[in-house]
C-alpha cells in the first residue's frame with residue numbers, strides 16, 4: 001500500500017476480521033536485578049566483546065527466588081489493565097504464553113487469574129516457546145472477533161534464569177527474565193489486528209529444547225545429574241531457521257493484508273540476536289530505524305520478548321493511532337508467527 005492506507009485496507013485481499021480486535025492496553029514488568037556482561041565474565045569463560053559482537057546483548061534482568069513467572073505476568077497484566085482502564089472482573093479469558101510456568105500444572109494463567117482477582121475469567125497456558133505471545137494474540141483475537149468474549153488478557157511471561165545452565169557459556173549469556181501483556185477488545189469499526197500467521201516444524205524439535213521434566217524423561221536423579229533440566233540449543237542451526245522463518249512469516253503477513261514493508265511504521269521482531277534482526281531487516285529491505293530493538297537491555301526473554309518490546313515501543317510513541325505495526329517471532333518447536341496491527 002503506497003498511496004493511502006485506507007484504499008488498500010478496503011481491498012478484497014484485506015484479512016480484516018468481521019469484528020475488529022484491538023490492543024487497548026499493554027504493560028510489561030522487568031525484575032530490578034541487572035546481570036551485565038561484566039558479571040558473566042566472572043561466572044563463565046566469556047567476554048563482553050564476544051557477547052556483544054555475537055548477540056548484541058549487554059545486560060539482562062534476573063528475578064529473585066521469591067518472584068515467579070506468575071508474579072511477573074500479574075505485574076505486566078496490571079499495567080496493561082491500568083492503561084486500558086479495564087478492571088479484573090471484566091476479563092473473560094486469560095491466556096499465558098510461557099515455557100517456564102510456575103509448575104507443570106496448574107496453568108500459570110490460573111495463578112495470574114487469582115492474583116489479579118479476575119474471578120470471571122477462564123484461564124489457560126499455551127506453550128509455543130518464543131512464539132507464544134503471538135500465538136496467544138491469535139487465539140485471543142478469535143474469541144473476541146467471534147463475539148464469544150469481550151475482553152481477553154494475553155500474557156507472555158518467563159523466568160528463564162531457572163532453566164539456564166549457568167555453567168554453559170553458549171546459552172547462559174543469552175537469556176533473561178520478564179513479562180509483557182496486552183488487553184484485547186473491540187474498540188469500534190476501524191483499525192485493529194489485520195492478520196496473524198502461525199507456523200511450526202516439529203521435525204526440528206531437537207535443536208532447541210529442555211529434554212527432561214516431562215513424560216519422556218521424568219525428573220530423576222539421573223536426569224538431574226545429566227543436566228537434562230536445562231535449556232539446550234544448537235545455536236547455529238537455530239540461527240539459520242530463525243532468519244528464514246521470520247523473513248517468510250513477515251512477508252506472508254504483509255501479503256495477506258496487501259501491504260508492503262514501506263507501509264509499516266514499526267517492525268517489532270523477537271529479541272534473540274541483533275544479527276538475526278539485522279539479517280531479517282536487510283531481507284525485508286526495511287531500515288533499522290523502523291525496527292524496535294531492546295535486546296541489549298533484556299536479552300532473550302522468550303515468550304515475553306515481543307510483548308515487552310510492543311509495550312515499550314508503544315509507550316515511547318514509536319507509532320500512533322492508525323499506524324501499521326508488524327510483529328514477527330520465532331522459537332523452539334520450531335514455531336514462528338507474524339501479525340500486522342493497525343494501531
Ligand code: UT7
Pocket residue numbers: 045046047050051054055130169170171173234235236237238239242272273276300302330331332
Ligand atoms: O529464542 C529462540 C531463538 N534463539 C535464537 O534465535 C538463537 C540463535 N542463535 C544465535 O543467536 C547464535 O548462534 C549464538 C549467539 C547462540 C552463537 O553465535 P554463533 O556466531 O553462532 O557462535 P557459535 O555457536 O558458532 O560459537 C562460535 C565460537 C565457538 O568456539 P569455536 O568452536 O569456534 O572455538 C564457541 O565455543 O564461540 C564460542 N562461544 C563463546 N565464546 C565466548 C560460544 N559461546 C561463547 C561465549 N563466550 N559465551
